[in-house]
Amino acid sequence: QQQVKQSPQSLIVQKGGISIINCAYENTAFDYFPWYQQFPGKGPALLIAIRPDVSEKKEGRFTISFNKSAKQFSLHIMDSQPGDSATYFCAASKGSARQLTFGSGTQLTVLP
Amino acid sequence: GAVVSQHPSWVICKSGTSVKIECRSLDFQATTMFWYRQFPKQSLMLMATSNEGSKATYEQGVEKDKFLINHASLTLSTLTVTSAHPEDSSFYICSASLQLNTEAFFGQGTRLTVV
Numbered sequence: 001q002q003q004v005k006q007s008p009q010s011l012i013v014q015k016g017g018i019s020i021i022n023c024a025y026e027n028t029a030f031d032y033f034p035w036y037q038q039f040p041g042k043g044p045a046l047l048i049a050i051r052p053d054v055s056e057k058k059e060g061r062f063t064i065s066f067n068k069s070a071k072q073f074s075l076h077i078m079d080s081q082p083g084d085s086a087t088y089f090c091a092a093s094k095g096s097a098r099q100l101t102f103g104s105g106t107q108l109t110v111l112p
Numbered sequence: 113g114a115v116v117s118q119h120p121s122w123v124i125c126k127s128g129t130s131v132k133i134e135c136r137s138l139d140f141q142a143t144t145m146f147w148y149r150q151f152p153k154q155s156l157m158l159m160a161t162s163n164e165g166s167k168a169t170y171e172q173g174v175e176k177d178k179f180l181i182n183h184a185s186l187t188l189s190t191l192t193v194t195s196a197h198p199e200d201s202s203f204y205i206c207s208a209s210l211q212l213n214t215e216a217f218f219g220q221g222t223r224l225t226v227v
Contacts, residue, residue: 034215043118043205043218044156089155096212097144102155 003027004092006103013110019077021106023090026071030092034100035064035075038087047075047088080110114140116208118219125196125226133191133222135162135206141186142208146216147179150203162189162206196226 006023013019025033031052036044050057050064050073057064063076077084090103115138125131135145143164148156160181161169168181178200180192189208193200203223207216 036218041203041221041223043116043221045218046215049215097161098207098209098214098216099146099158099161100156100207100216101158104155105153107153 003030003101004090004103006090006106008106009104010107011109013080013108015080015082015110015112017080017110019080019084019108019110020074021088021090021108022072022074023103024070024072025092027092027094027101028071029094030101031095032093032098033064033066033073034091034093035062036089036091036102038089038105044089077108080108082110082112084108085110114138114208114210114217116206116217116219118204118206118222120222121220122223123225125224127197127226128195130192130194131196131224133193133204133206133224135189135191135208135219137187137208140208140210142189142210143186145183145189145206145208147181147189147191148205148207150205150221152203156205159191164189193224196224198226200224201226 034049035047038044048062061078066073088106091100117136119134145162147159150156162183164183170176183189205221207218
């Protein structure tokens with residue numbers, strides 16, 4: 001059972017554009033929703049995370065939008081840069097331990 | 113941020129042998145660490161939860177006798193892949209948090225190739 005569904009699988013954006021990646025979850029017990037960036041051969045690095053008591057969180061060029069009733073959340077990357085080209089994973093966890101369920105990943109390519 | 117380090121970064125072993133992967137929290141103590149496996153161009157799948165001083169908890173479908181986890185100290189968890197086969201070739205990644213309700217930091221991963 002895939003508890004966190006992520007789309008699109010791949011995304012190509014022009015430099016300066018907005019990259020949008022979407023995720024949907026099934027388990028209403030999830031209470032922590034992070035986004036990770038992963039470069040080839042490296043471990044994932046946390047970009048930004050949100051809890052369900054807020055609808056939006058912004059950190060620099062990265063914004064999470066959260067819709068609790070729809071059980072969906074999305075990552076927006078503003079002013080996308082070639083250096084942002086990587087694989088992005090949404091994830092979710094419940095409780096205080098960070099045992100994460102990951103989405104399937106989105107390979108982002110930002111063209112110069 | 114906190115640092116989680118894995119060793120080795122990559123390893124090649126012969127089929128039938130065992131290989132040990134270390135996960136260390138360098139500047140903090142972690143009572144709980146997690147082990148994930150990632151096949152090429154796929155997502156991270158949780159394998160097991162490593163608990164300091166007690167037995168690991170394995171996810172459904174993960175063979176506990178094949179993937180031995182030891183969490184003997186608050187800064188070190190080890191994953192031993194026993195009697196490795198080519199299908200065990202994968203990217204193994206660990207994570208840990210400074211404390212409850214804080215972000216998880218990931219190690220750099222270990223690329224295992226079984227030939």
